[in-house]
Amino acid sequence: xxxxxxxAPRLFxxxxxxxxxxxxxxxxxxxxxxxxxxxxxGGNILVFNGRDGEWRAAIEGRKRPDGLSIIAxxxxxxxxxxxxYVFAPLKHARLDYVVQKAVEMGACRLQPVLTRHTQVSxxxxxxxxxxxxxxxxxxxxxxxxxxxxxxxxDRFLDRRDSARLLVFCDEATDVAAPxxxxxxxxxxxxxxxxxxxxxxxAEEERALLLRQPKTLRLSLGPRILRADTAGVAALALVxxxxxxxxx
Amino acid sequence: xxxxxxxAPRLFxxxxxxxxxxxxxxxxxxxxxxxxxxxxxGGNILVFNGRDGEWRAAIEGRKRPDGLSIIAxxxxxxxxxxxxYVFAPLKHARLDYVVQKAVEMGACRLQPVLTRHTQVSxxxxxxxxxxxxxxxxxxxxxxxxxxxxxxxxDRFLDRRDSARLLVFCDEATDVAAPxxxxxxxxxxxxxxxxxxxxxxxAEEERALLLRQPKTLRLSLGPRILRADTAGVAALALVxxxxxxxxx
Numbered sequence: 001x002x003x004x005x006x007x008a009p010r011l012f013x014x015x016x017x018x019x020x021x022x023x024x025x026x027x028x029x030x031x032x033x034x035x036x037x038x039x040x041x042g043g044n045i046l047v048f049n050g051r052d053g054e055w056r057a058a059i060e061g062r063k064r065p066d067g068l069s070i071i072a073x074x075x076x077x078x079x080x081x082x083x084x085y086v087f088a089p090l091k092h093a094r095l096d097y098v099v100q101k102a103v104e105m106g107a108c109r110l111q112p113v114l115t116r117h118t119q120v121s122x123x124x125x126x127x128x129x130x131x132x133x134x135x136x137x138x139x140x141x142x143x144x145x146x147x148x149x150x151x152x153x154d155r156f157l158d159r160r161d162s163a164r165l166l167v168f169c170d171e172a173t174d175v176a177a178p179x180x181x182x183x184x185x186x187x188x189x190x191x192x193x194x195x196x197x198x199x200x201x202a203e204e205e206r207a208l209l210l211r212q213p214k215t216l217r218l219s220l221g222p223r224i225l226r227a228d229t230a231g232v233a234a235l236a237l238v239x240x241x242x243x244x245x246x247x
Numbered sequence: 248x249x250x251x252x253x254x255a256p257r258l259f260x261x262x263x264x265x266x267x268x269x270x271x272x273x274x275x276x277x278x279x280x281x282x283x284x285x286x287x288x289g290g291n292i293l294v295f296n297g298r299d300g301e302w303r304a305a306i307e308g309r310k311r312p313d314g315l316s317i318i319a320x321x322x323x324x325x326x327x328x329x330x331x332y333v334f335a336p337l338k339h340a341r342l343d344y345v346v347q348k349a350v351e352m353g354a355c356r357l358q359p360v361l362t363r364h365t366q367v368s369x370x371x372x373x374x375x376x377x378x379x380x381x382x383x384x385x386x387x388x389x390x391x392x393x394x395x396x397x398x399x400x401d402r403f404l405d406r407r408d409s410a411r412l413l414v415f416c417d418e419a420t421d422v423a424a425p426x427x428x429x430x431x432x433x434x435x436x437x438x439x440x441x442x443x444x445x446x447x448x449a450e451e452e453r454a455l456l457l458r459q460p461k462t463l464r465l466s467l468g469p470r471i472l473r474a475d476t477a478g479v480a481a482l483a484l485v486x487x488x489x490x491x492x493x494x
Contacts, residue, residue: 105480106468140471226351232479236467236480237484243468247424
């Protein structure tokens with residue numbers, strides 16, 4: 001990580017990035033740079049668009065920042081491992097938090113699923129996307145996690161690519177060692193990490209999950225974990241065993 | 248975990264627990280049971296004191312809950328692995344969160360350490376203890392994590408038992424695989440898991456850490472993790488490699 005500049009402000013822009021390109025800023029971006037970060041014309045920030053890597057850019061604009069001039073590339077585009085975070089959504093602030101943490105932990109896709117004991121029946125996808133962008137900006141991430149619309153668990157299972165490994169955490173599993181199981185798993189086709197609702201899976205949901213090919217049913221220790229804690233813990237184990245925490 | 252009752256309210260009481268014992272409730276406990284949980288005389292809860300396991304208890308009291316009558320033991324006292332969470336404290340709500348997560352993840356001791364880039368210079372230890380108790384109550388944990396007073400990093404290192412493994416996360420480490428290193432580590436003497444400030448360790452602090460015997464310097468992947476995320480992730484890896492997530 002020595003190449004990462006931890007301190008420069010980073011901004012996601014939805015435009016092609018090339019040397020000399022000029023990009024117009026949207027009002028909320030202008031406000032963020034000018035009023036929140038107190039930057040003005042000439043100030044430098046880092047920009048990314050999820051495709052072209054990271055670039056240094058200079059702020060332009062007389063009264064307030066209204067554009068960016070793209071200067072030079074600082075980092076090439078990289079790729080996240082194919083790890084999707086599939087989760088029973090929570091309410092409001094807890095959902096914001098879960099989205100941010102999943103992005104920090106390197107999930108490339110966020111898929112809310114609705115189960116019997118899920119706390120909410122719909123989610124604000126735009127808010128999820130905004131949280132995903134902000135987490136990527138703040139944590140030096142060059143890819144933008146895809147935010148999918150919520151679906152019922154059975155429909156998710158029916159439509160998903162069954163060549164993917166399905167890792168799910170189940171409080172009903174006897175405590176067993178997760179790492180050897182993960183380290184031995186076949187994950188070349190991608191991984192779905194499923195975190196269920198805090199009320200647990202219903203019996204028929206558990207049965208449906210266990211009927212999927214390539215499932216790995218994990219216990220996350222002998223204590224109860226809240227959903228947001230379980231998410232970070234499960235992703236840490238998956239990244240360390242199968243993802244890009246392996247150096 | 249099938250023996251855990253996920254739904255019964257749990258209360259920490261600082262009194263011996265034996266069949267037939269009667270325990271007086273403190274005002275805030277009475278308020279919690281009566282007004283928040285809306286329980287009254289005859290209602291059952293689970294109680295623990297960190298020493299005698301978990302017991303079923305009946306609420307007593309005419310106008311409001313004022314005591315508990317201890318009925319029968321539901322779980323024997325267990326022990327947490329000897330994993331201390333040593334961390335640069337954060338502000339207020341973020342500190343509450345870090346304490347709760349560390350307890351959920353099974354830390355037996357919480358030790359704030361002050362470093363060059365730590366955000367705060369003091370912590371509210373009573374508030375930390377209250378958060379530790381609440382997390383134990385909500386997550387079915389029978390032991391009470393010890394909350395230590397903050398100390399400067401150099402004093403912590405000077406006073407600690409050097410037979411303990413010191414795991415610290417360092418953004419300056421090149422990305423390497425944490426799991427093989429952890430799985431090979433010698434941890435019989437206990438483990439200190441150190442999460443530094445978000446600004447990173449100062450050079451002299453890093454040098455001091457690397458001079459400690461039995462250190463394991465971990466990278467938590469190629470992305471920047473916020474301190475609370477890093478804490479859960481590090482504890483997940485330590486518990487899975489060396490702790491009680493091994494079945």
